[in-house]
Amino acid sequence: MRILITGGAGFIGSNFVHYMLDKYPDDEFVVLDKLTYAGRMENLQDVMDKITFIKGDICNREDVKKAEDCDIIFNLAAETHVDRSIIDAGVFVRTDVLGTYTLLEYARKHDVEKYIQISTDEVYGSIEKGSFKEDDILNPSSPYSASKAGADLLVRAYYKTYGLPVLITRSSNNFGPYQYPEKLIPALILNALHDKPLPIYGKGKNVRDWIYVLDNCEGLDFVFQKGETGEIYNIGAENEKTNIEIANLILKELNKSKNLIKFVEDRKGHDFRYSLDCGKIKKLGWNPRYKFEDSLRETIRWYVENEGWWRDR
Numbered sequence: 421m422r423i424l425i426t427g428g429a430g431f432i433g434s435n436f437v438h439y440m441l442d443k444y445p446d447d448e449f450v451v452l453d454k455l456t457y458a459g460r461m462e463n464l465q466d467v468m469d470k471i472t473f474i475k476g477d478i479c480n481r482e483d484v485k486k487a488e489d490c491d492i493i494f495n496l497a498a499e500t501h502v503d504r505s506i507i508d509a510g511v512f513v514r515t516d517v518l519g520t521y522t523l524l525e526y527a528r529k530h531d532v533e534k535y536i537q538i539s540t541d542e543v544y545g546s547i548e549k550g551s552f553k554e555d556d557i558l559n560p561s562s563p564y565s566a567s568k569a570g571a572d573l574l575v576r577a578y579y580k581t582y583g584l585p586v587l588i589t590r591s592s593n594n595f596g597p598y599q600y601p602e603k604l605i606p607a608l609i610l611n612a613l614h615d616k617p618l619p620i621y622g623k624g625k626n627v628r629d630w631i632y633v634l635d636n637c638e639g640l641d642f643v644f645q646k647g648e649t650g651e652i653y654n655i656g657a658e659n660e661k662t663n664i665e666i667a668n669l670i671l672k673e674l675n676k677s678k679n680l681i682k683f684v685e686d687r688k689g690h691d692f693r694y695s696l697d698c699g700k701i702k703k704l705g706w707n708p709r710y711k712f713e714d715s716l717r718e719t720i721r722w723y724v725e726n727e728g729w730w731r732d733r
């Protein structure tokens with residue numbers, strides 16, 4: 421099988437490429453990545469001889485064509501940072517919506533066996549109590565989540581209109597090695613390491629469900645292998661933490677003072693809480709395997725030991 425992974429040089433993408441190469445050594449892997457600020461060749465350095473790497477844009481049909489005849493597509497390429505989307509939404513609409521359209525067209529022309537869209541819990545918007553199921557309405561709050569929701573709808577439309585064999589995953593907040601330092605957990609780790617203030621939006625009460633990236637990779641694989649065509653699967657670890665709890669855990673682990681925490685003006689349109697009901701993917705046999713405290717410790721260790729990776733970012 422020839423498997424295309426877009427966005428494979430990014431955070432989840434590079435972890436997923438490694439996961440898939442280990443699990444399916446006899447398959448062929450093609451990675452298509454534009455190498456934006458968030459994507460780095462060095463994330464794939466140790467496996468370059470095992471993959472075909474294409475530097476290209478998912479919005480550009482000629483670039484996508486270079487993947488040749490792929491049987492499976494995992495689309496992880498996206499603009500992903502909410503704060504950047506508030507400053508400049510255009511690139512999010514372009515990559516997340518137009519890029520998805522370009523890949524869907526490729527998938528249709530090449531009769532792919534499966535097209536798997538990697539989406540996010542943010543498309544549901546915020547929820548005070550309870551948890552979102554896959555058929556709940558989409559109610560995104562930021563240009564990032566709105567463009568991801570647009571992509572999800574397009575993917576569904578290609579299933580209904582053309583019978584394209586699609587699947588969608590919506591995962592909660594991932595953390596782990598190779599995550600660009602603008603995201604909450606690596607940003608807090610690096611600031612704490614440098615004794616710099618840890619900026620926390622509002623009062624730090626916003627809640628996110630955190631999942632270790634390798635649990636998400638396994639979830640993507642479960643959906644690929646066992647998911648039903650046309651369906652959506654939430655992937656979360658049922659591990660909800662406030663931002664202030666995360667900051668305190670990191671400070672404790674690094675033996676730093678809580679006085680480093682600095683509350684800053686809240687993000688515009690900041691969702692209060694994300695929460696996923698993951699009963700559907702659990703019925704496929706998937707369960708998160710990594711304990712939060714252990715994998716957070718492992719992630720901190722990775723950043724401490726890989727200064728060369730983050731120093732100039």
Ligand SMILES: NC(=O)c1ccc[n+]([C@@H]2O[C@H](COP(=O)([O-])OP(=O)(O)OC[C@H]3O[C@@H](n4cnc5c(N)ncnc54)[C@H](O)[C@@H]3O)[C@@H](O)[C@H]2O)c1
Pocket residue numbers: 426427428429430431432433452453454455456457458459460476477478479495496497498499500501515519538539540541568590591592593594595599600
């Ligand atoms: N990180 C999370 O917590 C999280 C949670 C839920 C869903 N997701 C989704 O998972 C996917 C991967 O997220 P991530 O955190 O690894 O993102 P990331 O920002 O770390 O990586 C994105 C990758 O996509 C590439 N890319 C961007 N624009 C491109 C384009 N036009 N053409 C080709 N490549 C392009 C970048 O170079 C980078 O390698 C995204 O679709 C994101 O919406 C992420």
